[in-house]
Amino acid sequence: MRDVTFVLPPHSVLLVVGPNASGKTTLLRLLATALRPTDGGGSVFGHDLVRDADAVRVLTAFVGTSAGAYDLLTVRENLAFAAAMRGRPDAPVATWLDRVGLTPVADDPVRVLSSGMKRRLALAQAWLAAPRLLLLDEPYGGLDRDGVALVAEMTEDTTRRGGSVVIATHEWERVMSEADAVLALAAGQPVEVGPVAQLTAADLAAAAGGRR
Amino acid sequence: MTAQTGLGAVAVLLLGIAAYVSLFASPPDAFQGEYVRIMYAHVPNAWVAYLAFAITFAASVLYLWKRRPAYDHLAHSATELGVLFTGLALATGSIWGRPVWGTWWTWDARLVTTAMLFLIYTTALLVRGLSDDPLRGARLAAVIGIVGFLDVPIIHYSVVWFRTLHQPASIAPGSLKIAPPMLLALMLSLLAFTVLFMYLLRLRTSLARLEAGGEMR
């Protein structure tokens, strides 16, 4: 990645688009403190990504392509574990399961879940942490229409509470209505940064597909 | 003449003197005959090896604390030299034991501990080499350097006590009383090998620094 610079205010949603290997996941993982920048830096709500990484992690939740769940544990057990690890051992797990529509499978091992259900579990794990920065990397994989609505609900909930959301996705049409700004990446460099209003759907399609 | 070359010259000179005294000027042992002369190589080898690992420990702690590459170069070089001299100590110990005690290996506590040390630090070098990321390799090698060094005293005493409570202690090479002329030869050899080690350490560390100039940022 090179020369990626932006400021994301609270209550806003940033859409990150770009072809494969353009650096979308890298960017999100940098913000999540899963990666360290080799040059430059960043801060999340005032906390430096490298020096204050733990403070950043308190405020941030990252939902990546893998569910980060244990196959042999039930959905409920996984969520309870995530809650305990987030310092919220008393979180109402049943309520959260209900919110993401996993109550019917709550006591099934994750092993038997479909990818969409696993994605819902991952979203629940992030959501119960009440993050102020929500990072979603290709969140729509395997989700049905209700699942997609869930992502929108989560996004809206986060911004309403004063947080911000960064969504990296190929399916930018889903995010168009919520996004405040767009960052288009190609080969690790930005090709377009700006408010959504300035970009047309054609621009976004071109950026997402990498045709310039 | 740079300081490094000067040091090298002193090392060679001291080695020459020590070799002369050990091999010719000092008397043979009443019991072991000429074979005692191997001690003048074996004991300094073992001493230098332990010194090298002490330096590895200190450099590793400093590296993990300050993260300056110079400390890593020092730790790496000291580990390599330590492994070399440990190998030499084991080899000379074996060569010494064969004619004097009739065996290639005596299961003496010190030898066993030295063998463990050899394995631990060789593995530290292996970990460095097998890591995809050189910085991570440096960190992991430093961790091994620290844990290994702290463990060695415990390993040593457990090995010593494991045998002594069941068998009489074997006569260890170092426990013999030493006559003054032989002591002089031993001290000279210790000094010579220590200076040699310092020279090699300096040499290897600067080499590491040059190598890293191309690799790491």
Next chain:
Amino acid sequence: MNGFLRAAAVARKDLRVEWRGRQTITATGMVALLMILLLGFVVGSEPARAAAILWVAMGFAAVLGIPRVTQGEVDQQALETLLLYPGSREHLFWGKCAALTVMLSALLVALLVLLGVLFGVDVWDHGGALVGVGVLGIVGLSVIGTLLAALVLHVRGRELLMPLLLLPLALPVVLGCVRLTEAILTGTAAGLWPAVLVSFDVVSVLVCPILFEVVMDEV
């Protein structure tokens, strides 16, 4: 953030996963059984050999079981998620170490029973002391083992490295447990061995958690 609760959550999670899958205990149990049978046959099954064979078998079982501590997370693609939770990584260390201690202790109990059967030693009367001594050693094994499990995670050839690292470093534990087990079975004095095990445990407990954080620094 309550570290104890996080560590307990990790321990509970590891043990639960192990209980449901029984992968580690099966593999380590079988290896230990094999070693005991092999050594018992080759070296002799006199009671005098029992302690030594037991702890050599435990050592090799540990070599095989310890990498699972971290490899299990990698297999589930859960390692990154685990490391991104806020809070000190020392909590992860203690949780995993506690779970490992429980698993190795369970293995020890099974092997002691086996010893009683195969070697004709009287483990039943001395059961408490044997397990007590064993756990003292297992704590040291687990503490250093958890650190090593993290250390070899990103190194190529990690299966080869684990025995090379664990066995020399944990040698005092094996030696101490052999002598103490013998002492219990024959009714002789324990000598300085409890001190050896305790000092190993103390040094490891002081040093390993800190080094674990260093090793797990990056995801």
